[in-house]
Amino acid sequence: MNDSTEVSRTAAGPEAVNLEAAAAAPPGSGPSAAPTAPILALDAVSVSFGAVRALRSVSLALAPGSVHALAGENGAGKSTLVKVLAGVLRPDSGRVLVDGEPTVFHGPADARGAGIAVIYQEPTVFPHLSIAENIYMGRQPRTSFGRIDRAKVRRWTADLFARLGVALDPDQPARGLSIADQQMVEIAKALSFDARVLIMDEPTAALTPAEVDRLFSVARALKAQGAAILFISHRLDEIFDLCDTVTTLRDGGWIATEPVAGLGADDLVRRMVGRDLDSLYPKQDAQIGEVALDVRRLTREGVFTDVSFQVRRGEIVALAGLVGAGRTEVARAVFGIDRRDAGSVQVDGRTLRPGSPSAAMSAGLALVPEDRRAQGLVMMHSIERNSTLTGVRGLTRGGLVSRAAERGRAADWAARLELKYGRLSDAVATLSGGNQQKVVLGKWLSTAPKVLIVDEPTRGIDVGTKAQVHRLLSQLAADGVAVLMISSDLPEVLGMADRILVMHEGRLAAELPREGATEEAVLAAATGARSASEPAAGQGGAGVAQ
């Protein structure tokens, strides 16, 4: 079934037209309606990092005119597989086949030369260079004497953005772009390649629904032109929406390759996790106590205005809204990273000094940021060093950090978070995305916070780890921690939160209680369908219909 070599060798044979046959080839899409021999395939590929076997004899075939999904939990080997296809990693054993021919990629440039474009999970931009240069670096169009044709670089970039419906200035430097914008730059870059194979590793994690729609219509257009697309997402509905075929990996091994049509979400989750998930969103009932975090009339010019809310002990309050509504900014201002122009923040009745994260920390506030790579982790440091960064104080002996104590605490957290790792002394950069997120959580939880602010805690995390993170947050609430959770994942918001605050364009647009909150109500408030000035009582929430 997954024997790619066989498929490519006998491209003309009817038996080769296997999985994708019926679903994939769009009627009347030119020559690609004929046999669908894979453009790119992996044949029994294995990759190990030290003791961790990231891929075990995995095979995969990407056919033209088809969108192939790759599903699996964090650490299942998806990103490793992408790196092999992109020429970043060379497999320890097994072959990469391009048009059926065994090929060795000596680097990303070789893979690009073979027509493979990759959108990586974590955007990698050149902060000092313009967006247009970011997209065309190394392959700028040229005029006479090999000089770069700057006008053309700019125009092509503008046209790519027009196609994606993005309002970004090609000449603006990439630094200061939000993750979503950086991701759009990555997407534009991949599109600019004229690729035969487009690989998208979690491209939608930071995007708004409108941007996701845009991306999908571009992906469908490429598919209709005969490109092969590999799509990775933790949002199962996206897989069902876009993809024709799905291959599931678990713990580095191949589990199944099957058509998406006729597959249920439950089936897919079972393949990924290897067991049934009892409940994805297990918010336990907790004793709601007194007010732990009291934010009053917080304002930052041009970013957010007059934001007031409270979070009680044992309570999980979700801060929902579209990307750009100002949620992250509110969290940063509460924690004291960004300045605020007006308003006050109290933790346990004590007013925080503005602009001082260390004051916030000593008052018992913890913030787990959205961009874990840039803000939450020191990537080159070890797991143990990272997980104890915030709490070195308790680990010192005679003023020096005790390695044994550090290791002990890290090991304790690793076990509680079910961290998947080689050794505690490994660099955090070697962990998968979900496991990195666990390290960030562990780092903050080790400070025993009274108030925990988590920004997109499960962004880019697989179903299994997600459930673990949810269990953990719920456990913390039960222990009396006040949790403020910023999330764009609506089922998560509805399942986890006791109350939902919805932001729209820098203001609190609605406050919905747990019972009576629906996806429609949250979305309506987030998109401004309901007047922002309407009292945020929430009783009307359930009644809002589409």
Place this chain on the structure above:
Amino acid sequence: MSSTSATPRTSPTLAAAEGTASAPVADTAPRRLVALIGRARQAAILVVLVLLLLATELDNHRFLSSQGIKDLLLDAAILMLVAVGQAVVVITRNVDLSVGSVLGISAFAAADLLAGGANPAWAVAAAILLGAGFGLVNGLLVSFGQVPALVVTLGMLYVVRGLDSIWVGPREITSQSLPAGYTDFGHGGLGPIPYLALIAAAATVAVGYYLARYRSGREFYAIGSNAQAARLAGIGLRKRVVAAYIFAGALAGLAGALYVARFAYVDATTGGGYELTVISAVVVGGVAMTGGVGSVYGAALGALLLTSINSVLPALNVSSVWEEAIDGFLLLVAIAVDRIVAGRVTSALRERSPHHG
């Protein structure tokens, strides 16, 4: 198989790009802001430079005479050349501390050849080649050895100086043994503009144009800005880093040959401590040590400014003991200004970003 390779190669990207002229109406304010600040840095140096020179001229009317300008440019030319090479290295987020030693040994090599009656063109070429050779060693050690540039080139600073001392010993080469034509060239010029300054300016413009307008030139910036992203973009990091060091070495070698023409004196200590002046010039000129930012024009202006300060002090009868303190102060001001401006620009861009969430 033939069908697969035939079909999808032509995706609509380019076709669409060439066809439609309807680019989205983009907000041009951030672009202007950033371009302005990039240029403002160089403008600021120019303003400081002009004010400095005018103030000095008011105090000492012979300062801006034809000879005064000529001396100033002569002094600046050699520093400029080395600073331009250093800027290329610093843009890739590396550093070359060995340029002073390389300048010294290249100067002696050129002088030794000239004293032996060699063709001046060959002597200059030999100095450039020698410098490029040391640059190659630096580049290979930094890019393949995975050793921080600071350490590698510090080692090279001493190694090259040691070789220089062993080779030169107590010898010195003075104007008596050098061909008169060569030292005349070192002092000659078109009007008040010395040939040396013309060479330095030509090198600066050539390198600046190359870095701005060629794919390989932009790759130096890409590597310094984000090495990981550069790797993913298929840029050959090692090749470029080695090239940057060869560049810096060759320019230091050329500067060594011109040093002989200018000063008509070389011994084993020539160029000692020069690397720090060069790095100051580069940083004052707006090339960030953290890579990816700045231009060789800025570095050249920085060289001009530092040189001017050093010539202004004697003209104002200020004791030369102030010289180093003032250089150092300028360096600290430049770095502080960079930090503040960079912070402001980033937050300004962040607030303009369409979604900032």
